[in-house]
Amino acid sequence: MRAIQVVAPGEVRIVELPEPSPGPEQVLLRVRASAICTAHELKVFHGQYPPSMFGEGYPAPPGFPGHEAAGETAAVGSGVTGLAVGQLVATTGIGGAGTHAELLLRQADCVAPIPADADPAAAALCEPLGCVLHAVELAGDLTGRTLAVAGLGPTGLIAVQLVRRAGAASVLGLDPVAERRELAETLGADHTLDPTAPGAPGELERVAEVVIECSGNARSVEQSFRTAARLLVIFGYTSDPIQVDQSVWFHRELEIRNARILGEDPMGTFGQAVGLFATGQIDLASLVSCRLPFERYEEALALLAERRALKVVLEPASS
Numbered sequence: 001m002r003a004i005q006v007v008a009p010g011e012v013r014i015v016e017l018p019e020p021s022p023g024p025e026q027v028l029l030r031v032r033a034s035a036i037c038t039a040h041e042l043k044v045f046h047g048q049y050p051p052s053m054f055g056e057g058y059p060a061p062p063g064f065p066g067h068e069a070a071g072e073t074a075a076v077g078s079g080v081t082g083l084a085v086g087q088l089v090a091t092t093g094i095g096g097a098g099t100h101a102e103l104l105l106r107q108a109d110c111v112a113p114i115p116a117d118a119d120p121a122a123a124a125l126c127e128p129l130g131c132v133l134h135a136v137e138l139a140g141d142l143t144g145r146t147l148a149v150a151g152l153g154p155t156g157l158i159a160v161q162l163v164r165r166a167g168a169a170s171v172l173g174l175d176p177v178a179e180r181r182e183l184a185e186t187l188g189a190d191h192t193l194d195p196t197a198p199g200a201p202g203e204l205e206r207v208a209e210v211v212i213e214c215s216g217n218a219r220s221v222e223q224s225f226r227t228a229a230r231l232l233v234i235f236g237y238t239s240d241p242i243q244v245d246q247s248v249w250f251h252r253e254l255e256i257r258n259a260r261i262l263g264e265d266p267m268g269t270f271g272q273a274v275g276l277f278a279t280g281q282i283d284l285a286s287l288v289s290c291r292l293p294f295e296r297y298e299e300a301l302a303l304l305a306e307r308r309a310l311k312v313v314l315e316p317a318s319s
Helices: 038-046 126-138 154-165 178-186 218-227 246-252 266-278 294-305
Strands: 002-008 011-016 026-035 068-076 088-092 103-107 111-113 146-150 170-174 191-193 208-213 228-234 255-258 290-292 312-314
Touching: 002 294, 011 294, 026 088, 038 294, 068 103, 068 126, 088 126, 088 266, 111 266, 126 154, 126 228, 126 266, 146 154, 146 218, 154 170, 154 178, 154 208, 170 178, 178 191, 208 218, 218 228, 218 246, 228 246, 290 294, 294 312
Parallel strands: 146 170, 146 208, 170 191, 208 228, 228 255, 290 312
Antiparallel strands: 002 011, 026 068, 026 103, 026 312, 068 088, 088 111
């Protein structure tokens, strides 16, 4: 089977690996779609993660990227119940190698069935849906509250849908890219704004009770401290220094919460996300910009880095 490997910063190759066999509690998945996580994979590709995050030299061999995927069960272990060969499922990066591969081994409790007619490319985004769901749940009861979502990449656009579903009275979307602002308005934002436009910082001062920061941009995080009147949930990750005016934090008694991927019960959260997708409550298909074969992985990263694509999904040629 083939898989994408990051062998050194800026160097990727497609390698041939032995076909794995499932153990008693495992399933073997034939990958139909594996989505690229922009923030994570660009840092991995360029070697930009600090050692404190993943250890010296990450990604050390085997260095296989990818953690958002959907596929069909190619084989199931002798102890697995509730899953059949040929069943369509979604999975995450938990408990196994990177998902940019033709075949994946996963523990049976690390996959979730999805409808047989689901689009695997959209279903692959159930993992980021689960991560954002955890962040939104950290914000508490949003009924009747004013919300702002900073950063309208894939996770921000998911957040717009989730906070609207949670009963927010109004939703403001913030992003410098016009196309992303337009999509946010079709997905539930009442209005949007370019936070880098002249005069925008003044307009954004304390305009939302709750801000969910999804950009992973240090300057956006700094602005979010001023945009939030009561609560700031930081979902996006940046390793850049962040400067905060403590007087703003102090006088508002601003509460800061940090959301870390799928939370304390990752597969429980992931299961909830799959349920939202499977019942059509969240639109993930609109976030998929293009589908490319493994061989065009570096091209896909360039599209994402230059903001010419929202979400790129890799599809093995064998699928």
